[in-house]
Amino acid sequence: MTTPLETLIQAGTKVWLDSIDPELVDSNYKLGVSGATSNPVIVSDLIKSGQFDSWIEELTAEGKEADEIAWTITDRMVQNAQDVFLPVWERTEGNDGYVSFELDPLLEDPDRNLPHDERVAQYIELGKKWGIGHKNRMIKVPATPAGIDALEELCAAGITLNVTLCFTMRQYHAAREAVWRGAQRRQSTDAFKSVYSIFVSRVDVYSEKHLPDLSDAAQGQLGIVNAKNIWKDNADFWTDKNLKLQQELIFASTGTKLPSDPPWKYVAAFAGDGIETNPPKTNQQVQESGKSFGREIDQMPPQEVLDELDSKVDYVHLEKILMEEGIAKFADPQKALLQLIESKKAAV
Template identity: 30%
Template sequence: MTQKSIMQQTAEFGSDWWNDSNDHLELQHAYKEGAVGATSNPVITLNSVKSHPNIWIPEIDEIIIKNPTASEDEIVWVLIDKVGIKAANILLPVYKNTNGQKGKLSLQVSPKYYRNADAMVEQGKYLASLATNIAVKCPALPAGIMAMEELTAMGVSVNATVSFTVPQAVQVAEAIERGLAKAEKDGINTENITPYITIMVGRIDDHLKRQQKEHNIDFDPDLINWASIAIFKNAYSIFKKKAYKSKLLAAAFRCDLHWKEIVGGDVIISMPYEWWNRFNESGIEVIERINNPVDPEIVRALKEKFVDFNRAYNEDGMTVDEFESFGATIHTMNTFFDGYDEFVKLIRRRMI
């Protein structure tokens, strides 16, 4: 009997895993290994184009020819749609075999809309129309939370991104519950609405490491990697107690803790292709760890040394109005903006 891979074992412990990209070659491999979903954003799509120029540059040139009056931004989104539809099709068998409960591809709204709920709703409705198995990603910021509530009320599955903290996760979950209640009141079948709330585990750790360096905080950098695990596990505990329909999703990996410490929960683990292949070859024992608390001494030290750990860990650590100015938010949004601008420039170079 063939021994099951570590990723296949991960799924057997009840934790679904996704490929953290809609790159078709990666996703086809991930699908064979048991992945039941995938995620994307404009930067991820750009990286796929750069990784496989022989595939995508001819596609870009064809789109430009067929859309002679389109702007660079419009060409970007035509390509994102095309890549997304192809990726969603790879996952369609999972979607059908699970009666719509799994097999979703997350497509992200434009980062430029992060302050405009109406624009996110309109684009979200369009993205959801591209395939039956689409979830729409919006930022867990004030306007994005409003947009996700409204999209949920329309029957659209959403995925919160730009999300690092327990307060964000809880506020989004509450908004989605309101959206689900409205959908049911309006006669919409909510059975196949599968909301996801991401905690970008690596990015909150990155933020605390930047804080450590900036303020010369005396703390072991390796122990900072436990911050995100403590945050995720606290959020998971709250979600179970409050019986939210939304599932937590771990993303933005930096170390093996971000996978192995989450195994066993009714969660999504969204791993970059490089990382899940590395885990598959690691020999790490796959056991349930989601319910193992982080060492209380580590949590105590993090609380003592890092103000922003308290803001991220405690359910009431931040108000909604503070989400946008949080350091990890600013850094991540600037990464999204820079990547999007690079994508537009790549298209422009093909146009002229």
Template identity: 30%
Template structure:
């Protein structure tokens, strides 16, 4: 049993945080699916790297009908996502819609535009035309409004850039409200799926930087991210075992699985699998970058860990507060930084496409 299958046996899906046409064409992505990968996530940064590093997009760029680079990216990304959805369709069918998803993100410029996000989410879902596509929406207040509307419309949503427990609770509530509205309208709730992408390693990077400036105790370093994530999982279990979800569950609704994002280790001093080992649990997803997937595959002795030591996690967050680190302030700043980074990545992606156009002419 490989590492992916070992984690699956414990109720956790492994998705691949990478999208590259070369991987699709060569069969490498199909091989990963055979090994047990059951989903793929993408974002502008991933597409930028793929376009810069591969000649697989040259013909598409040369022959595209697009008049702007934004339209060109739309054509290229939709084509890749459709192909990935076809690749994962057997997984989607075998798991009856519980798994087998490919995520594509709405343009970062819509992060604070609820109406625009809903319109773009609908457009992408219809244009891709595959039931196993997920529309990525940022966990901003406006994004959360869009989550409810898209869920009510029967569109699968991956809510991204979640760092805060407060915002995470609102994300789950928005998903549940959207399902209730569908059910009350006599619409099917079984075919709707969603994940909430809770970011991990960036929390440690931010908190550790503050601890270093304070010359704080070494015992506090590398504790914030996993503690924050374990408290999020406890909130997940509480929310989806509540009476508010029971009626939906009886109608066949899916829980909104928690997805661990940013799980590649950013500090070389830490175990490169620390954000895998400590966050194993049922009804969860871990979307991992290539290097982490390679390491993950070499082990098969995983065990459920995310439900353990939750009280210790609360104490660790309290210990950080006692030295002057407010975790809510940290995670709110990380959301702002994440949105800025996505906007910058999108701009860089468009620049890369312009360069590619010049190269292939």
């Protein structure tokens, strides 16, 4: 019997796990999931669990500080997940089977207030440090001004990129153009692969808070419409580039935030193309749903809903608010992670 996740994959969607928990990676791989992503929240939660305390003890004994321990453990966790998905990468000749490694979110921390050029230089340095030499690792760089300004150089150096914290068409265009400039500086584009993580549910949380006058038909649709518009733009741009590998959208933040929404709302909406990075709970709920998923990626709400969103959404404001929130959502857990490691170091 075909499972719900299998129907989603058969419809044309690549399903990745938004976790690098070893047990979840193994179990989801067996369900057909073909890649994974990580971020500071995920790493922090895994370290809190205590299952990596022996690594902290080992690295502390070597005299390493909390920051170096955090990144060494992140590197090991991501590498372990890469090992699981490497057969997918090999089978698809580099088109799937990746695990994402997020660069230091404290580069964007408002409390540090690093100069723009220093941020750019550090993104390039860290991207090369953690990306070069890894067959199936993607380096996650945020679509901030400094992140975008680092993309061309990173791509030209052969780094496989996942541009994250994308909320608007403007960000996507700026990121894509920088990545493509970098790709054209390579000797060959045969191994060129890039993805662009468009966040979905956070956009609908934004519209609930900042656009309360949307009609019932339009409320809860902005995240889907915005991501589908970017998906179509992405597909149109790469059509005539004659590349060996797909340059794809990731539909990120696909776990529903509103209790009234079915847990598979976004999973169903984007079925048919691209990559869905689903939280473990969402994949579990999809499997338990008994549903069969078919292509919906190119289906839009009625025209009157599209017209209403066009007339009421201020994308400049949306991007500003969601970027501020997004930076905080990753910087704060990174600070907490370093404090956690310091406390575990002290107990060794």
